[in-house]
Amino acid sequence: MRRWTASRDRRASIAFVVLLVVIAVAAVELTRLGGGGSGEQVAEPSVGVATAPPTQAPTTTTLGPINYQVRRGDTLTAIARRFGVSIDTIVSANHLSNQDSLAEGQILRIPPAPPVTLAVTPTSTTPGRSVRLVLGGAKRTESVTFRIDSPTGSFTGPPHTAADDGTVSTSYTPPLDATPGTYAVVVNGDQGTTAQATFEVDADPVR
Numbered sequence: 001m002r003r004w005t006a007s008r009d010r011r012a013s014i015a016f017v018v019l020l021v022v023i024a025v026a027a028v029e030l031t032r033l034g035g036g037g038s039g040e041q042v043a044e045p046s047v048g049v050a051t052a053p054p055t056q057a058p059t060t061t062t063l064g065p066i067n068y069q070v071r072r073g074d075t076l077t078a079i080a081r082r083f084g085v086s087i088d089t090i091v092s093a094n095h096l097s098n099q100d101s102l103a104e105g106q107i108l109r110i111p112p113a114p115p116v117t118l119a120v121t122p123t124s125t126t127p128g129r130s131v132r133l134v135l136g137g138a139k140r141t142e143s144v145t146f147r148i149d150s151p152t153g154s155f156t157g158p159p160h161t162a163a164d165d166g167t168v169s170t171s172y173t174p175p176l177d178a179t180p181g182t183y184a185v186v187v188n189g190d191q192g193t194t195a196q197a198t199f200e201v202d203a204d205p206v207r
Contacts, residue, residue: 065093065109065110065111065112066083066109066110067107067108067109067110068083068107068108068109068110069105069106069107069108070102070103070104070105070106070107070108071104072104074102074104075102076090076091076096076099076100076102079108079110080140081139081140081141083110083113084113084139084140084166085110085111085112085113085114085140085166086140086164086165086166087099087140087164088164088165089111089165090108090110090111093108093109093110093111094108094109113137113166114136114137114166115136115137116135116136116137116138116193116194116195117135117136117137117195118133118134118135118136118185118187118195118196118197119132119133119134119136119197120132120133120185120197120198120199121134122199123198123199123200124199124200124201124202125174125199125200125201125202126174126201126202126203127174127175127176127177127178127201128173128174128175128176129173129174130171130172130173131171131172131173131174131199132169132170132171133146133169133170133171133172133185133197134167134168134169135162135167135168135169135187135193135195136166136167137166137193137195138162138166138167138168138189138191138193139162139166139189139191139192139193140162140163140164140166141161141162142161142162142166142189142190142191142193143159143160143161143162143189143190143191144159144160144161144162144168144187144188144189144190144193145157145158145159145160145187145188145189146160146170146172146185146186146187147185147186147187147188148172148183148184148185148186149183149184149185149186150174150178150179150181150183150201151179151180151181151182151183152179155172157170157172162189162193172185174201178201179201180200180201180202180203181200181201182198182199182200182201183198183199183200183201184196184197184198185197185198185199
């Protein structure tokens with residue numbers, strides 16, 4: 001009985017020593033990883049912050065001049081209408097001395113069509129005071145209408161024919177009882193030209 005008890009005590013002692021060794025190893029490993037210890041702070045892994053690439057403003061690509069080979073039956077009027085430019089623009093770009101004489105196979109330099117623009121002057125008015133509307137970049141002889149959208153309704157004026165340079169000018173006069181607010185100008189052409197702009201109608205300080 002005593003031998004068994006002594007053997008059991010030795011095994012318990014050995015197990016206790018092994019347990020102490022395991023605890024010591026674990027403590028060393030924990031310290032190496034940055035943990036444990038009174039008053040110590042656990043080191044957190046470094047996390048990279050992803051930043052979005054800077055947003056770039058959209059760019060507008062302007063097509064450059066093109067070369068066009070004159071075909072049989074072509075006229076300068078038809079070519080100008082096809083490319084949406086004025087006859088004077090083609091004549092100037094190609095230094096043509098006689099715009100009525102084109103030779104089959106002749107190469108013409110066609111400048112890019114001007115951008116569509118809509119200017120309202122002034123941008124703020126009062127009832128009874130006119131604003132001037134100038135459209136640029138329309139097709140030659142295009143029929144263009146101007147619609148005015150007010151806070152209380154819409155008004156569409158008579159059609160206007162674009163000049164050879166693609167411009168159309170007209171005016172609009174808010175009625176004396178016009179409601180103050182933002183008025184929208186909407187332009188539509190029968191050859192696809194569209195444009196929009198706004199102006200303000202303020203309360204008449206005299207009234």
